[in-house]
Amino acid sequence: AQKITQTQPGMFVQEKEAVTLDCTYDTSDPSYGLFWYKQPSSGEMIFLIYQGSYDQQNATEGRYSLNFQKARKSANLVISASQLGDSAMYFCAMREANTGNQFYFGTGTSLTVIP
Amino acid sequence: DADVTQTPRNRITKTGKRIMLECSQTKGHDRMYWYRQDPGLGLRLIYYSFDVKDINKGEISDGYSVSRQAQAKFSLSLESAIPNQTALYFCATSDLKGGPGANVLTFGAGSRLTVL
Numbered sequence: 001a002q003k004i005t006q007t008q009p010g011m012f013v014q015e016k017e018a019v020t021l022d023c024t025y026d027t028s029d030p031s032y033g034l035f036w037y038k039q040p041s042s043g044e045m046i047f048l049i050y051q052g053s054y055d056q057q058n059a060t061e062g063r064y065s066l067n068f069q070k071a072r073k074s075a076n077l078v079i080s081a082s083q084l085g086d087s088a089m090y091f092c093a094m095r096e097a098n099t100g101n102q103f104y105f106g107t108g109t110s111l112t113v114i115p
Numbered sequence: 116d117a118d119v120t121q122t123p124r125n126r127i128t129k130t131g132k133r134i135m136l137e138c139s140q141t142k143g144h145d146r147m148y149w150y151r152q153d154p155g156l157g158l159r160l161i162y163y164s165f166d167v168k169d170i171n172k173g174e175i176s177d178g179y180s181v182s183r184q185a186q187a188k189f190s191l192s193l194e195s196a197i198p199n200q201t202a203l204y205f206c207a208t209s210d211l212k213g214g215p216g217a218n219v220l221t222f223g224a225g226s227r228l229t230v231l
Contacts, residue, residue, distance in 0.1 A: 009155075033218060045205065045222035091157060095218060100171070103148070103209075103220055105158040 002026065004092050006106035013082045014114050020067070021077040021109045023092030029053075031097040034075040036066065039089040039108070048090075051075060079111075087113045118142045121206050121223035129231050134193040136226045138206030145210060147189040148220070149173075149181060152203040161204075164189055196230040203227050 005024045013019035025034065036048040051059045051066045059066040067076040075094075079086055092106040119140045128134055138147065145166050150158040160173030162181040170181060178200060180192045193200055206223040 004157075035219065037220075037222075043203065043225050043227075045207075045220075045225075047219050047221070050219060093158075093220070100165070101146075101209075101218065102160060102163065102173070103207075104160075105150075107155060107157040 002106075003096075003104035004094055004106035006092055006109050008109045009107075010110045010112070012112050012114055013079075013086075015084060016081055018078060018080045019082055019111065021079070021090050021092075021111065023075045023077065023106060025073050025075060025092075025094045027073075027094065027096055029096045029098040033095040034066065034068070035093040035095070035103075036064070036075075036077045037091045037093060038086075039091065040085075041088070045091075049077070082113045084113050084115060087111060117224065119206055119208055119221055119223040121204075121226045123226060124224065125227045127229045127231065128196055130195075130197055132196050132230075134196050134228065136191045136204055136206075136228070138189045138191070138223055140187050140206075140208045140221075142208055142210070142221060143186075144208035144221070145186065146208060147183065148207045148209070149179075149189070149191045150205040150207060151175065152205060152225075158205065161191065193228075196228075198230045201228060201230045 032053045034051045038046045049061045049064045051068045063080045065078045089108045091108045095103050122137045148163040149161040152158050159175050164183045182190050204226045207220040
C-alpha cells in the first residue's frame with residue numbers, strides 16, 4: 001500500500017485565491033511527522049511546513065498551513081493568497097519512527113497559478 | 116555555499132559505464148540519503164546511512180551502491196549504467212537532534228543523469 005497518496009496530478013488556481021493540495025497517508029505508527037516540499041521548475045526541493053503526529057494545533061508558516069485531520073489520516077496543504085511564484089510541484093512526505101525514520105514521498109501535485 | 120552539495124549537476128553517459136555521484140554536506144548531520152526522482156513517481160529512496168558505519172538499502176537499491184566516506188560525504192555509484200537509470204538524483208541529509216521538528220530533510224540541488 002502507498003504510504004503517501006496525492007490524488008491531484010495537476011491543479012490550477014487564480015492569483016490571490018487560496019488553494020488546497022490533498023495528501024493522505026497510511027501508517028500504524030503513533031509517532032510520525034508530515035512534511036510538504038515545493039519543487040519549482042529549477043528543480044530544487046524546498047521545505048515548506050512540518051506537522052508532528054502529536055501536535056494539537058495545525059502547523060502554519062506564513063501563507064502555508066497544514067490542515068491535519070488525524071482520524072482521516074489527511075494532511076492537506078493550504079496556500080493562501082496564491083502568487084505566480086507558487087507555480088511548482090508540491091510533494092507531501094511522511095517520516096515514521098518505526099521504520100527507522102525513513103521518509104516516504106507522494107507522487108506530487110503540479111500547481112499552476114493563473115494571472 | 117550550499118549546505119548540501121552534489122556533483123556533477125548534469126551528466127550524460129553511455130550504457131555500461133560506471134558513474135559516481137558525490138554528495139557532501141556542511142550541516143553536521145548524521146543521516147544521509149540518496150533519492151531518485153522520475154516524472155509521475157515522486158521521490159524513491161535508493162540508499163540511506165545513519166552514520167559512517169551504517170548503510171541501508173532503500174526501496175530501489177538494485178543496480179546502485181553507496182559509500183559513506185566520512186560523516187560529511189556520501190557517494191552513489193552506478194556500476195554499469197543502463198538507460199532506465201536516467202533520472203534526477205537527490206542527496207539529502209537529516210538529523211534527529213533538536214526534536215522531531217528538527218528532523219527535516221535538507222536536499223542538494225540534484226544531479227541530472229542521462230544514460231544513452
